[in-house]
Amino acid sequence: MSDHQLLNVAAHRDLRVRRERSVELGDGVMTALVVPDEFRQVQASYPILFRQNRERDGFVPLALFGFDAGENLFLADGRWDAPYLPLSIDIQPFLIGGAPDGDTTPKAVIDMASPRLSSDDGVRIFDREGRPSPYLEVILERLGALDAGYRGSAAFMDALDRYGLLEPFTLEVTLDDGSTNRLVGFHCIAEERVAELDAATLGRLNADGHLLPIYMAIASLANLPALIARKNRHG
Template identity: 55%
Template sequence: MTKHQILNNSDHLDLRVRTDIGVAYGDNVMACLTVPPEFLQVQGHFPIVFRRDFESDKLSALALFGFENGENLFLEGDRWDARYRPLALAIQPFLIGRSATDGADSQVHVDMGHPRISQSGEGTRVFDENGMPTPYLEAIAEKLGDLDQGYRESTDFFAALERYELLEPFTLEVPLNDGSKHSLVGFQTIDERRLAALEGEALGALHAQGYLLPIFMALASVAQFSELVARKNARVAGG
């Protein structure tokens, strides 16, 4: 159960956060949000897929870690088996909050109901004894800023993908070595044929907006599905 509070050094002076890796800390997720500015880092490890929310009709981009809910094939006990950890995971249990006042600055919130909140006095301090941010909090604040900026920019990026019809429905049938099969449905990927068919004016516009690089990174990330299948086969074989 979430319990969001505005982070401050009065209420949270003694707050400690568990920075360990593991199921107990909420790392057993199939996917997490990713934003276009980090596609370059994400594509080297995880497939990037797009999903439309049927209620809001809004698109989002996801870094994929597994094939079913609760499955993270990059989670090896207490170890994260990749050289990059997407921002949306790396900042937990913190998040950006918005004030109801238009134009007000974003606020750092903390989810006091998150499993990373230490209940035992162990973990990394958020503020020091004098109420000053620790290096840990400073690093988190930088990641939060990057994630927030990327999230703000993603609306126009998604609009460009739709304007040039660069998304296509994606279905993946995953036959495993033990004879079982998994189906991945409900996502979209970059349509390589439509991208290749774009004329110079469209390519120039996408380049001017800084969208060509994340588009190509999302397209390149599809190659990571073979690694994801290999991880799944290894997990199945290991019981």
């Protein structure tokens, strides 16, 4: 169970964060939330798919790491085997929250239940004088980028819905050992529908900053054969 606390030097001065990557540290996940602002970096390594959110009133974009629940094919020997780590993974055990008094200003929150936290192993959050460490300064920048990405993603998802640019995506993979994996419940960008858009619509999407992430999401599906190859190597 999570234990979210607003980050402050008085309570968290001596905490450290373990930066290696493993299932035991919470990296055993099949997908991670991504935002359109990072699609260019994400598409270099991972397929980008879309899934209905828990409230089922819209979709969220996800980077795909495996084919089964809890499977992350990018974990290898205590590291993450890809050049880019999605922001929602990279910032852990931190997240964005608001103040208890209802202040809407984004605040840095730490999950005290995270297995990444330690008192004697890992990178310091604050230095010995109580100042943010270089690591924390980077994390705060990434939290800000993620917050801005969250805020901008609603307009992007609205555009996909307005122009009918999502379609169901199902993938059935027969592995080298003869077993079959079936990926269901996801959507992807409908490439043919994008190609049918008229110049005026393409112009609006481009002016709103949506056209690039649309094409990045389409391009990301080229990573599926490499992900299947990882699955075959992992067995």
